[in-house]
Amino acid sequence: MPSVPRDTIPMLLVPALMLAMLPLVGSMPTWVTLTVAGLAMGMMIFIMSSGLTLVFGLMDVLNFGHGAFVSVGAFAATLVLVPMQGWLEADSLGMNLAALGLAIAMAMAVTAVLGLVFERVIIMPVYGQHLKQILITMGGMIVVEQLIHVIWGADHKPMPLPTALRGAFVLGDAAIEKYRLLAVAVGVLVFIVLTLLLNRTKLGLLIRAGVENGEMVEALGYRIRRLFVAVFAAGSALAGLGGVMWGLYKETLTATMGGEVMVMVFITIIIGGLGSVSGCFIGALLMALTANYAGFLAPKLALVSHIVLMIAILLWRPAGLSRK
Amino acid sequence: MLNTLLSGDLPRSRTLSVLLLVVVLGLALAPFITTGARPLNTAATICIYIVLVASYDLLIGYTGIVSFAHTMFFGIGAYGVGLGFDSPAPAWSSMALGLAAALALALVLAFIIGLFALRVRAIFYAMITLAVASSFAVLASQMSEWTGGEDGKTFDVPDLLSPANEFGEFMGRIVDGKVLTYYIVFFCAVLIFLALLRVVNSPFGRVLQAIRENEFRAEALGYRTVLYRIAANCIGALAAALAGALMALWLRYVGPRTTLGFEVMTDILLIVVIGGMGTMYGSVIGAALFILANNYLKSLMAKAAGAVAGVPLLESALHPDRWLLWLGILFILAIYFFPSGIVGKFRRQAVRPGI
Secondary structure, three states: OOOOOOOOHHHHHHHHHHHHHHHHHOOHHHHHHHHHHHHHHHHHHHHHHHHHHHHHHHHOOOOOOHHHHHHHHHHHHHHHHOOOHHHHHOOOHHHHHHHHHHHHHHHHHHHHHHHHHHHHHHHHHHOOOHHHHHHHHHHHHHHHHHHHHHHHOOOOEEOOOOHHHOOEEEEOOEEEEHHHHHHHHHHHHHHHHHHHHHHHOHHHHHHHHHHHOHHHHHHOOOOHHHHHHHHHHHHHHHHHHHHHHHHHHHOEEOOOHHHHHHHHHHHHHHHHOOOOHHHHHHHHHHHHHHHHHHHHHOHHHHOOHHHHHHHHHHHHOOOOOOOO | OHHHHOOOOOOOOHHHHHHHHHHHHHHHOHHHHOOOHHHHHHHHHHHHHHHHHHHHHHHHHHHOOOOOOHHHHHHHHHHHHHHHHOOOOOOHHHHHHHHHHHHHHHHHHHHHHHHHHOOOOHHHHHHHHHHHHHHHHHHHHHOHHHHOHHHOEEOOOOHHHOOOOEEEEEOOEEEEHHHHHHHHHHHHHHHHHHHHHHHHOOHHHHHHHHHHHOHHHHHHOOOOHHHHHHHHHHHHHHHHHHHHHHHHHHHOEEOHHHHOOHHHHHHHHHHHHHHOOOOOHHHHHHHHHHHHHHHHHHHHHHHHHHHOOOOHHHHHHOOHHHHHHHHHHHHHHHHHHOOOHHHHHHHHHHHOOOO
8 A cells, every 4th residue: 555655854853953963061971861761751751742632632622621630640659659658669570660660550540530430520511612522621620639638638648669670770871770670661652552553553543533533434334433532541541651751750649730841742732633543742842852852951941941842843844744 | 971981881780780880890999999909900800801702792692602722812902011121121112012912912822813713613613723822821831931831920010019119108007009000900900901892882782782693693684794704703812812911911921721721711702601702891700700700719718618528429529629519510500590681680680680
């Protein structure tokens, strides 16, 4: 089947940025540390944004309350992590990862169910009305954040890293934190799974077709409503996964932690192109790397690096990286 | 006379008129019908929020633009006054300079953001303004040598407005600089509100409403919709900056949490939706209710929480700090069941009496 030529320029942006910064940063070990930190941060943002961008692409719904799902995911993980304290403190990578895996499963299950409820109760009545959608999902976020306070109390909650993931590898002169490597691995895994799911399965085909033209998919006899709901739940579960990763990275949990990263998530999906998983992947990495390099090279500039990056990319491709 | 003052846009409901009259009279006489500092502070906050929310209503209710950068303009105005007064001998002239600079900055920023982002869809605009506003908030707290960072800045006002400057006693309250400041805030708020009412009832305002209802049709009628939206954005930004200036003047303090924080933005959203979008009067009713609830509902909730002490989740749900939970639920219900808010509800009752 003749295929459209691949759009390779965006994919080259990330390595190009990394290489271009090497001489500017000057020292190899610092560069390695900065780059790994940026990649880890980018992967976590990618996990949180991927669900949102898919939901937007398929349903034309932008969930401003997505950040609350991130927080709920992190708090839900403590339901498993607290009873399994022993496994986390054991100095065995296997036991640590098993406990963490269970916590992630718990977080994803809770946020998926919350996503279903949210879609039914909050969003369903306002499909197609953007202004109301924005307002009502903001309202949903306020309520969910307050509910976190009601259920888990208003105090900050500690979320210590498992024993085997603390500390750093030393590679020559460069120190690489172990947890960041795990974050990169999880991010890549999510990306691969999503890409395979979207490009190699029938479900993925339907989702992609739905993004392009929902009515046509419906006319072919598929129930696009069910697809919507499933994608919404999956997107929420990804937010939950992102929440666990983000919570372990920050090591303290607050109800507003998700809302605080939403700005980065929004910038990511804007520069990635709404609805595109690969654009979102590249966008997240670009943004986190830029922020890290800028923080090292010109700390004052770091504050506005997100905005500068967003403007630069939108000037080049007004609809985001994935759309020519 | 009244008709001219209100630009021909009367409340159109008896209940609403009575409520508005109560709020306005209450605010006008606040120093003399209450005692102590707390009620006066509540009244001043209500005045300022009325202006802030009315200017947001111009965007969201009349033009259909969802912006999350409104607090940024509010903060710019507040910092303008704060930095203008910030010297050992505060002078009106430096304050005027600070305010003028703030208004100019607000205008330029609103214009640039509008130029770049108002061409695109509502959702993009909402996201972009969110990003810009949060960067601005970070910037303000980082430039601490100027802005005082996270802690903000307390400053002095000229002697005329200081509480030590007493003019005499009237109806049981000592009229001092603080009361004078209150009346400056009150009359400025009334003026700005009437000006905004004038704007939305002018031919320009009608075009904005046309854009909200059907942008395509407005464009087809020959209006350059982008220009109108940018203009609305600029007017809203200026009014918000003025509200911020009043806030700084009243509090004698500027800080990121009272002006730039995202909490302020959620407050504005809650007020505009519960009060009634696209009505202007909604901001008056909404702000009065919201600020009163903020100040007095909490003590009520504390009592309720005491009554259900021991019931696990209910007790913490009624904890005074959880008042936003209930307002959030009210907000969602308002969007579903009465999208034109309290004001819209009253107006509909007035049109169909007996139903």
